[in-house]
Amino acid sequence: MKIAILNTLYHPYRVGGAEVSVQLLAEGLAGQGHTVSVITLHEGRQPSVEQAGGVTLYRLPVRNLYWPFGGHPSRLRRLLWHVLDTYNPLARADVSRLLRQIQPDLLHTNNLAGFSVAVWDAARAVGIPVVHTSRDYYLIHPNCTLYSGERNQDPRSLSCRLFSLVRKWRSHQVQHYVGISEHVSELHQRLGYFRQAPAEVIYNSISQPAATPPRASDKGTVLGYMGRIEPAKGLETALQACRRLGPGFSLRIAGKGDSAYVARLQAAYADQDLTWLGHSAPEAFFPSIDIMLVPSQWAEPLGRVVLEASSYGVPVVGSDAGGIPEIIRPGETGFACPAGDVDAFVAAVQRLARSDRTLLREHCLAWAAQFSGERITARYLRAYQSLDGTQEKPLPATQTTV
Structure with missing residues (x-):
């Protein structure tokens, strides 16, 4: 299969476990002979292409006011950043051009900060089905964590409902939904996301380390x-x-x-x-x-x-x-x-x-x-294969260089 995976960050960028999980999945798929492209963001002002771990990495610039991982922007700039990130037409155009170039069988989206849900429409425009995995609370809360002021936030609050309105509406573009836990999956579905998509839980994979002896317990x-x-x-x-x-x-x-x-x-x-x-x-x-x-x-x-x-x-x-x-x-x-x-x-x-x-x-x-990479990769392959018959006829490809 030709698989495009989209995630906000990819190695060497990392802010949490999502980047590790996406990398393990991408390299696991490539190791099984699939053609894997990863679409991700970087701090540069121009797109770039590189090869790593058997995967082709397409790094795009952030089409917003600033790079969101570092620095201390003003409250006004943060507000404007989130407004544009609700539905970013510039990111949609970039991803649409790239999908026409890559022509994958499917697009697997993950963390979307910096891209926005507009990428789902980009895939739809070129006839590519979408699998989405929720690895955070990006679709529900602006800081992706549902945690603010040293407490968990109520996802049914007025602010969360207003913030998530467009994102929930566009979630109907997703053909298959995955949550990385029952908690995440149930929460999104209870709030009305992905109502038209089959849903399942696929936990994250982990690298299996070399065998190590247990610690000697002579010191408490x-x-x-x-x-x-x-x-x-x-x-x-x-x-x-x-x-x-x-x-x-x-x-x-x-x-x-x-x-x-x-x-x-x-x-x-x-x-x-x-x-x-x-x-x-x-x-x-x-x-x-x-x-x-x-x-x-x-x-x-x-x-x-x-x-x-x-x-x-x-x-x-x-x-x-x-x-x-x-x-x-x-x-x-x-x-x-x-x-x-x-x-x-x-x-x-x-x-x-x-x-x-x-x-x-x-x-x-x-x-x-x-939770080995082999088991989790096999679960995702079954999810991808379930899309057979849902793919629309792609629009003619355009010559695009990145």
């Missing part, structure tokens, strides 16, 4: 946290839990955040056995811990780090927010606790610390194998 129980250091991620729940657990428990923290916020946490919990690592590669981090903590306050669409921990045989205590509890098997690969409930996190950690670590490790590794 080592807890771990990996992610952005910000209130939405709930690190303070982990810090408070570690304090209550007392001697014999330590916490390794991998991630970066606002320097003032990090400094405040370091000062407030200076009496604890903490190791602040900054950025840490998964292959170095996970073998150094016994239990992973994922205490997110916000409703994460999935929580990729949960699966990554499982792939190293590390059980997880996570919050019950968003898609996180869907990928934890209670008592086998960890526990899900109410977000912010320190007592529940402490009890879950104590229970895992008393459990048979060898058995926990076996359960985690077996669970993670269900």
Whole structure:
């Protein structure tokens, strides 16, 4: 098949797990002999083309007021950026020209910030069916997270309904809908998106790491946290839990955040056995811990780090927010606790610390194998193949260079 995959960012750009998931899918499809093109954005002012991992990358400039990943634009510029991103005709024209050039069998859209839902109409105009995967809350909330003011936002609020009106309306252009969790899929469908499209849940894939031995447990129980250091991620729940657990428990923290916020946490919990690592590669981090903590306050669409921990045989205590509890098997690969409930996190950690670590490790590794690239790629191929017969006759291709 000739497959075009569209996502806001692609390696080496990354702001979250979506970029990793899209790259694994694109390279997995290419590895099976499919012709894969990725359409993505970059900071440059001109389009560019390159080859990487068996995939052809078409990088387009952002057709809006500014590059949205960095800097501090004024509130007015941010407002105007989001207004144009509601339906961006310039991005539609760019993608339409590119699709005429590539002539794929289908377009698989993912994160759309910077492109807008106008790309669905671009595909329709050239007779190409669309599969869409929701990996964030872009269609519902302007910051893509549904989290603002240190709390989860109500997607039924007037502001969200007004913001999403055009996006919901254009979602009828999608022929097949995928959510990366039951939480994400059910939320979008309940709000009225993709009413004309078959829907399914396909979880993210993870790289299967080389086998690593379990950590020697002669120095107590080592807890771990990996992610952005910000209130939405709930690190303070982990810090408070570690304090209550007392001697014999330590916490390794991998991630970066606002320097003032990090400094405040370091000062407030200076009496604890903490190791602040900054950025840490998964292959170095996970073998150094016994239990992973994922205490997110916000409703994460999935929580990729949960699966990554499982792939190293590390059980997880996570919050019950968003898609996180869907990928934890209670008592086998960890526990899900109410977000912010320190007592529940402490009890879950104590229970895992008393459990048979060898058995926990076996359960985690077996669970993670269900999310291999081969399995998830096969699921997407079935979704693509379900589009047979829905493709409209393409318009004549035009000669376009990028």
